[in-house]
Amino acid sequence: MSIVIVDHLVKRYGDFEAVKGISFQVDKGEVFGFLGPNGAGKSTTIKILCTLLTMTSGKALLNGFDVNREPLKVRQSIGLVFQDYSLDDRLTAEENLYFHGMLYNVPRALLKERMEQVLAMVELTERRKDLVRNFSGGMKRRLEIARGLLHHPQVLFLDEPTIGLDPQTRNAIWEHVLRLRDELGITVFMTTHYMEEAEHCDRIAIIDHGEIVALDAPKALKEDIGGDMVTVTTTNNPQLAEEIRQRYGIPVIEDGTVLRMEVEDGASFVPRLAVDFTGMITSVSVHEPTLDDVFLKTTGRAIRDELLDEKERFRQRRLGRRRGR
Ligand SMILES: Nc1ncnc2c1ncn2[C@@H]1O[C@H](COP(=O)(O)OP(=O)(O)OP(=O)(O)O)[C@@H](O)[C@H]1O
Known part of the structure; x- marks a missing residue:
């Protein structure tokens, strides 16, 4: 009901x-x-x-x-x-x-x-x-x-x-x-x-x-993503994002200092990536989808922690003012 x-x-x-x-x-x-x-x-x-x-x-x-x-x-x-x-x-x-x-x-x-x-x-x-x-x-x-x-x-x-x-x-x-x-x-x-x-x-x-x-x-939202999430740091994010999109035909999200992409099988994708872009990648990690990834996929952005911190600082300032009455 x-x-x-x-x-x-x-x-x-x-x-x-x-x-x-x-x-x-x-x-x-x-x-x-x-x-x-x-x-x-x-x-x-x-x-x-x-x-x-x-x-x-x-x-x-x-x-x-x-x-x-x-x-x-x-x-x-x-x-x-x-x-x-x-x-x-x-x-x-x-x-x-x-x-x-x-x-x-x-x-x-x-x-x-x-x-x-x-x-x-x-x-x-x-x-x-x-x-x-x-x-x-x-x-x-x-x-x-x-x-x-x-x-x-x-x-x-x-x-x-x-x-x-x-x-x-x-x-x-x-x-x-x-x-x-x-x-x-x-x-x-x-x-x-x-x-x-x-x-x-x-x-x-x-x-x-x-x-x-x-x-x-x-659980269902995460399962909807289907594959693995790959996070990459590179020497030149905008350039590499474009090259990865073109070479593999997958969406790549530029998320601050990292690139994120969803692939079917992380274990076979990462070695290919390392060979195709030798010298341009500084680190790679693979993980199962989280709600963060669901959010990223549905909105194209991450929920930024700094925004949260800013909001909390604002709230504390207000609280401080009320206590000081
Ligand atoms: N009284 C208001 N007058 C004009 N715009 C407003 C008013 N209250 C909220 N907004 C705007 O409406 C949008 C939605 O605000 P809302 O507070 O509902 O968002 P939220 O998701 O709850 O975010 P937060 O967690 O920061 O409160 C925001 O762009 C906000 O600036």
Whole structure:
């Protein structure tokens, strides 16, 4: 059963079309990921589904409710964990949850039990009486996730849930997210830049320039590539890219300092390449396709880490300003 149905969704900001008529469905209990570079239209789409932004045209249903016509029912069906930090540092973990419960009209008789449940789920029971300002980045994120679950939403939206966290904390958050799906059967809809994170999703939609360019299970997307990926560094990338294209008739992507190409059989291709271009190649590697390669193939570009870093620096600056208030 589809719990999210998006049909020809368009969002324009003035003349600029940020989301270009996308359609997709998310099944109940699925962990669904939106993967794409900065500016692809991920946050815009998520905000429309959460009723925080109005669409220009199209239709979207969430938990059976129309996001344009039944926004309140949609809001009651969802939990949100967005990029912007939204806990109150001056309150304890428990107090943060309590106020959220009040806002969402969770009946008082239920609230205590729910708070205990979600705190246990993200392993913060012991710290529930501590001020949030003393929490680590990972603990704050876990508390935000707990808060997003307090009113038992059908769909939990996570917009870049682990941005800026170290890999170990990222993994811990993922364990929690997958447990939520397994224990509560909730649907998780998330956006991410991280390829390894997208691997945890049941299905991912790769979004670029406001369009969905691929949508399937990570394994199926990688299998679609079919062959092996060969990465080459050379003494003259543009020249060699052209010569490889002409000689073998295959697409070659110039990706920063390397050339990438997809071939049927890496083991037989690489020796040929070494002989045909003796002296021009400085290194070669062969690997099975990753989601990075899927992204590269569908968009012609890599998701750049430096863009991610830039975004994280921006976020930290903003956080710093808020803390300095
Ligand atoms: N309020 C706005 N006014 C004008 N343009 C906007 C506005 N919000 C977003 N955009 C533009 O729409 C496009 C999609 O933005 P969106 O934030 O949805 O992308 P994204 O994939 O979520 O990227 P990010 O991860 O950086 O948020 C971008 O080109 C962005 O500059």
